[in-house]
Amino acid sequence: MSGRQLVIGTKEAAPFAMKAADGSWSGISIDLWKRIAEQLKLDYRLVEEPTVQALIDGTGAGKYDASVAALTITGPRARLLDFSQPFYVTGLGIAVPSTSPSFWTSIINTLASFGFLQAVGALLGLTLLVGVLIWLFERRHNEDFSGPAAKGIGTSIWWSTEAMTQASTGYIAPKTLPGRALAVLWMVVSIIALAVFTAGVTSALTTRQLQGLVNNASDLGKVRVGAVQGSATIDYLVGQRIRYHSFASPQDGLKAMADKRIDAFVYDKPLLAWIVLQNFSSSAEMLEVVFDPQNYGIALPLGSPLRRELDIALLEIIRSDWWKQTLFRYLGEK
Known part of the structure; x- marks a missing residue:
């Protein structure tokens, strides 16, 4: 890897990967990667993809040396890619309308x-x-x-x-x-x-x-549910035999919920909570429940020589005070 500039794929997924108006990137995953690159003395450039699937496909094909965003480690993806050690443990969350349903x-x-x-x-x-x-x-x-x-x-x-x-x-x-x-x-x-x-x-x-109509995951089978097409959420809904409406983005799904076309929206909880807080606080709210535990990791091409060094650096970083401060800055987690 020495002497070669690495190509790192990413995708906007606030608060893990966020792109500013000037083209600069920040967020939990981005800051983590910058810290790893600094520790390993890696030269790199970030390349943006529009969808998670494009990021997965590009990394699997060797287009990227690594991909950093909010990538859930799943069995189907692990057949196409290598993943680093998990750096964030989360799960699915549910957004519901902030207004109560009618009495009837x-x-x-x-x-x-x-x-x-x-x-x-x-x-x-x-x-x-x-x-x-x-x-x-x-x-x-x-x-x-x-x-x-x-x-x-x-x-x-x-x-x-x-x-x-x-x-x-x-x-x-x-x-x-x-x-x-x-x-x-x-x-x-x-x-x-x-x-x-x-x-x-x-x-x-x-x-x-x-x-409201939805208070936990067991209520999803009784209402109209929305999810992002191609996300890990779909695997859960299909496995639970829950019918769903697919949307291109969480924003589209939350707009549909505000228009009363769906009753609940399911997505990775920290991502969904961030979007609700930033853009939909008047029409949606998050339930406290977390289900279907998920791990976020850095995606690598199969057999990547970068994996061992990256894992060692990552494990050291996520046990440091710097990591605790980073999570607190973006998520308020102590």
């Missing part, structure tokens, strides 16, 4: 949720079970429940439903001791069940109003 939207999403349908199914199941048991106890002793099985069971289920909702008129009632004992038990249980059910629905509606 919250109601519809709550009523369509799996938990709500489970609760309704449980109440209906108990009502049917009690109705059938009442019919078995009363069919030979109570003319209200006698006659053909279909008529008797239908009457029993109707009585069970009235008893559960406390709407019974009293014209139809069990007469046998087992029937009346079950009726008393069912009335008490149904009062408690309905109270718990009502409290649960109210709590869910309140939570959705206060927190």
Whole structure:
């Protein structure tokens, strides 16, 4: 490497790689590379690519001696490239609209949720079970429940439903001791069940109003999700069978979310948080969750002779006070 100017690929990905109006570069990854180059006495020049895929392809083809940006180390990429030791551990983050969804939207999403349908199914199941048991106890002793099985069971289920909702008129009632004992038990249980059910629905509606439609990664399958085409986020969404809308950039996705075309946007958390803070603070906010852990590294062509020296220098630097100060300056991390 001595005597030759290295060609280093990069791509704008604030706050890891940022290009100023005068063409100069800064950011976490850029500052790290400058520190490594200074320590190893490397001569280099930076070349910009428009997309991450172009950066990956160029490095894999030997066009660049290294690529420095916010490059996630993944299995498919590792087949095409070598990577340095990870210098930053992060994960995916979720941006959501800063305004709460409408009340009716919250109601519809709550009523369509799996938990709500489970609760309704449980109440209906108990009502049917009690109705059938009442019919078995009363069919030979109570003319209200006698006659053909279909008529008797239908009457029993109707009585069970009235008893559960406390709407019974009293014209139809069990007469046998087992029937009346079950009726008393069912009335008490149904009062408690309905109270718990009502409290649960109210709590869910309140939570959705206060927190929005998406509160963690498990909610992504229920809403319209956006992601950057070709990013590592796509691998996660595909693996989780989450349908998504693809965008050319995070900015495009966040604009779509502001226009209510999507409900959430998923991307590398530090990059997404930076973009939201700088340009979309009035229309979007970040959730606290971090999922699908990821490592950022410096990409190198396969078999690069630079890798060993670079790894040693990188490992020394990321354990230094300088690195802690750098992360604090850009991200506020202590």
